[in-house]
Amino acid sequence: MEKMRAMVLSQCAKIETNPLKLTEIDRHEIKRPNEILLKIEACGVCHSQLHGIEGDWQDIGIPPALPTVPGHEVVGKVVEIGDGVTKFKVGDRAGITPLLEACQKCQYCKEGKEYLCESSIILGESTKGGYTEYVTVTEDFATKVPESMKAEYAAPLFCAGITAYKAVKAADPQTHKKIGIFGIGGVGHMAVQFAKVENCDVIAFSRSQNHLDVAKRLGAIDAMKFLENQEEFLSKLKEKHGTLDAAIVFAPADKVTDTAIKSVKKGGLIVIATVGENPPFMAFEEKTIRGTLIGSTKDMEQVIKICDEKNLEVITQTFPLEDANIALKKLKDSEIDARGVLMP
Ligand SMILES: [Zn+2]
Ligand SMILES: [Zn+2]
Numbered sequence: 001m002e003k004m005r006a007m008v009l010s011q012c013a014k015i016e017t018n019p020l021k022l023t024e025i026d027r028h029e030i031k032r033p034n035e036i037l038l039k040i041e042a043c044g045v046c047h048s049q050l051h052g053i054e055g056d057w058q059d060i061g062i063p064p065a066l067p068t069v070p071g072h073e074v075v076g077k078v079v080e081i082g083d084g085v086t087k088f089k090v091g092d093r094a095g096i097t098p099l100l101e102a103c104q105k106c107q108y109c110k111e112g113k114e115y116l117c118e119s120s121i122i123l124g125e126s127t128k129g130g131y132t133e134y135v136t137v138t139e140d141f142a143t144k145v146p147e148s149m150k151a152e153y154a155a156p157l158f159c160a161g162i163t164a165y166k167a168v169k170a171a172d173p174q175t176h177k178k179i180g181i182f183g184i185g186g187v188g189h190m191a192v193q194f195a196k197v198e199n200c201d202v203i204a205f206s207r208s209q210n211h212l213d214v215a216k217r218l219g220a221i222d223a224m225k226f227l228e229n230q231e232e233f234l235s236k237l238k239e240k241h242g243t244l245d246a247a248i249v250f251a252p253a254d255k256v257t258d259t260a261i262k263s264v265k266k267g268g269l270i271v272i273a274t275v276g277e278n279p280p281f282m283a284f285e286e287k288t289i290r291g292t293l294i295g296s297t298k299d300m301e302q303v304i305k306i307c308d309e310k311n312l313e314v315i316t317q318t319f320p321l322e323d324a325n326i327a328l329k330k331l332k333d334s335e336i337d338a339r340g341v342l343m344p
Pocket of ligand 2: 102104105
């Protein structure tokens with residue numbers, strides 16, 4: 001059996017204790033005719049891995065089993081294909097979103113919302129994850145990546161990019177619609193750009209001046225510091241911009257969600273792309289609160305197309321695979337401007 005290097009998690013623990021260990025594990029092999037084998041070129045480091053590794057999400061069943069190889073935004077080269085594969089040939093490049101597989105038979109799958117499938121398999125929640133050198137996937141759940149796209153650029157599109165794209169779509173974007181984006185990190189900086197593509201007027205909110213500068217540079221009409229004092233924040237916002245037409249929340253903090261709800265006009269829309277306790281809201285203001293989760297294979301194709309055509313920017317910082325603990329620690333300490341990417 002061929003081996004591959006992988007960063008393996010055997011027990012949930014604080015990232016400071018370096019819980020991911022570089023280990024030789026069995027290399028994945030093609031087991032079904034519709035599978036392709038990818039040699040991984042890059043895998044993004046997503047904030048959700050930090051929660052999973054540190055055990056914050058054990059009560060919602062993440063990770064479902066140990067040991068696990070984390071990592072769910074992967075780009076690589078096709079090095080082998082199964083007998084039944086028609087979409088890819090050896091030498092092509094492909095990427096995988098967190099959705100490694102779905103049943104393709106249920107109502108969600110038939111409606112093109114396969115990311116809601118009850119029997120989906122999530123990349124990085126078993127030994128099949130991206131913090132390694134090889135991975136297999138069925139061709140229907142892999143998306144082509146153009147030859148011209150750098151691996152460290154393309155990898156973050158497969159979770160951060162698609163999450164941002166779908167959240168912006170969920171906010172019903174229109175020309176000059178005033179959309180507030182709360183949280184400008186790996187996902188938020190992409191959302192600013194997708195909203196810009198739709199000609200929205202984007203106002204970015206963050207605690208970090210660095211992130212605010214990034215948002216401005218990427219086309220936000222304004223970028224305002226998120227203030228702990230909600231009243232002060234809301235009155236500053238109102239003074240400068242009035243109320244928002246819609247808000248998108250990426251920052252995983254209930255207080256931010258509460259503030260976002262209060263920033264939006266009556267009848268407005270709040271898109272929540274994070275996990276947390278949802279704050280109370282006033283029915284008579286007719287606001288709509290909408291959840292969002294990654295996106296479909298079709299959405300992923302759109303993300304690649306838009307990023308390729310419009311040259312959207314993906315801010316990354318690369319690390320060798322064996323430095324996964326370091327990359328996650330930096331993410332925890334807000335020392336990464338947008339997206340960390342591991343290069344095996
Ligand atoms: Zn992710
Ligand atoms: Zn299904």
